[in-house]
Amino acid sequence: MSTNTHKIAVIPGDGIGNEVVPPTCRILEAVARKHDLGFTFDERDWSCERFHNEGAMMPEDGIDDIGGHDSILLGAVGYPGVPDHVSLWGLLIPIRRQFQQYVSLRPVRLFEGMPCPLVGRKPGDIDMVVVRENNEGEYSEMGGRIYKGTLDEVVSQQAIFTRKGTDRIMRYAFELAMKRPRKNLTSATKSNGIIHSMPFWDERFEAISAEYPDVETAKFHIDILTARFVTNPDWFDVVVGSNLFGDILSDLGPGVTGTIAIAPSGNINPERDFPSMFEPVHGSAPDIAGQGIANPIGTVWCASMMLDHLGHPEAAADMIVAIENLLKGDGPKTPDMGGNATTEDLCRALEEELGN
Numbered sequence: 454m455s456t457n458t459h460k461i462a463v464i465p466g467d468g469i470g471n472e473v474v475p476p477t478c479r480i481l482e483a484v485a486r487k488h489d490l491g492f493t494f495d496e497r498d499w500s501c502e503r504f505h506n507e508g509a510m511m512p513e514d515g516i517d518d519i520g521g522h523d524s525i526l527l528g529a530v531g532y533p534g535v536p537d538h539v540s541l542w543g544l545l546i547p548i549r550r551q552f553q554q555y556v557s558l559r560p561v562r563l564f565e566g567m568p569c570p571l572v573g574r575k576p577g578d579i580d581m582v583v584v585r586e587n588n589e590g591e592y593s594e595m596g597g598r599i600y601k602g603t604l605d606e607v608v609s610q611q612a613i614f615t616r617k618g619t620d621r622i623m624r625y626a627f628e629l630a631m632k633r634p635r636k637n638l639t640s641a642t643k644s645n646g647i648i649h650s651m652p653f654w655d656e657r658f659e660a661i662s663a664e665y666p667d668v669e670t671a672k673f674h675i676d677i678l679t680a681r682f683v684t685n686p687d688w689f690d691v692v693v694g695s696n697l698f699g700d701i702l703s704d705l706g707p708g709v710t711g712t713i714a715i716a717p718s719g720n721i722n723p724e725r726d727f728p729s730m731f732e733p734v735h736g737s738a739p740d741i742a743g744q745g746i747a748n749p750i751g752t753v754w755c756a757s758m759m760l761d762h763l764g765h766p767e768a769a770a771d772m773i774v775a776i777e778n779l780l781k782g783d784g785p786k787t788p789d790m791g792g793n794a795t796t797e798d799l800c801r802a803l804e805e806e807l808g809n
Contacts, residue, residue: 526731
């Protein structure tokens with residue numbers, strides 16, 4: 454066995470997660486053979502199906518049980534019959550928070566061979582990374598409901614922005630921008646309408662930008678920023694946003710590149726005190742689950758990000774090249790990309806690319 458062996462917690466989850474994660478593990482094994490790597494895949498059944506059968510998305514000691522793993526590969530969370538707030542807060546969000554995965558890293562790129570819904574856009578015009586704060590902000594547990602079911606019903610939801618949490622996500626974004634050729638960072642805000650948290654966000658962005666004089670900065674209110682993602686996506690390099698704003702932008706970004714199905718994300722603990730988790734953005738897609746036509750590229754790109762995080766950039770790059778070659782060639786395409794291929798067709802084609 455290779456001395457570079459990694460123990461990966463594998464959580465296919467719900468819907469198409471069960472169709473795209475197993476072949477991605479197979480593709481990882483193909484990469485491993487080329488780069489003297491090894492993987493031990495520790496699969497867990499944590500899912501909405503488990504919730505139906507046992508009353509919980511995962512065991513009480515589940516997070517502790519995978520805390521010593523090197524990384525986590527997750528497929529999708531959520532399925533009809535289990536409310537979304539139950540499935541997410543029962544699995545995904547606890548992992549992100551207990552493992553201090555405070556960076557959600559979401560690359561957005563228009564590949565050659567991908568039809569772009571924006572007129573006149575070509576590969577190279579859209580190549581950005583959304584850095585989403587992943588542990589606090591608008592997705593907090595603070596709030597409540599009183600007088601439920603009456604005309605006096607009141608619901609409150611409190612957003613939480615700490616200086617520690619705000620500063621660390623912005624520093625991560627600035628450091629990432631420094632490593633990219635354009636050295637450009639955009640902040641997503643809404644300080645003209647949200648009177649406390651967003652002016653604070655702007656203040657911290659201004660303060661931290663002084664530490665990075667080589668990075669060109671800009672800020673946009675979230676409403677016009679979503680418009681500019683469509684009209685001027687070439688403006689953007691690294692974009693940093695709060696939990697909610699980053700979530701919205703990292704769906705819109707891949708949407709303008711042709712299909713959200715190829716979009717990856719990494720839930721990163723930069724200090725590496727805990728395992729990071731990699732998951733495609735597309736969700737469980739119950740409308741196509743079980744048909745064998747789910748696009749596996751988002752999950753394969755996640756696996757590439759995982760390899761890079763684990764310290765294997767050459768292996769990670771090989772996976773991206775395989776994706777590039779598949780998309781720009783005459784190979785199989787799933788229906789979301791205008792073809793009629795199956796998930797398995799794409800995965801076999803990627804394995805062949807990696808075997809060359």
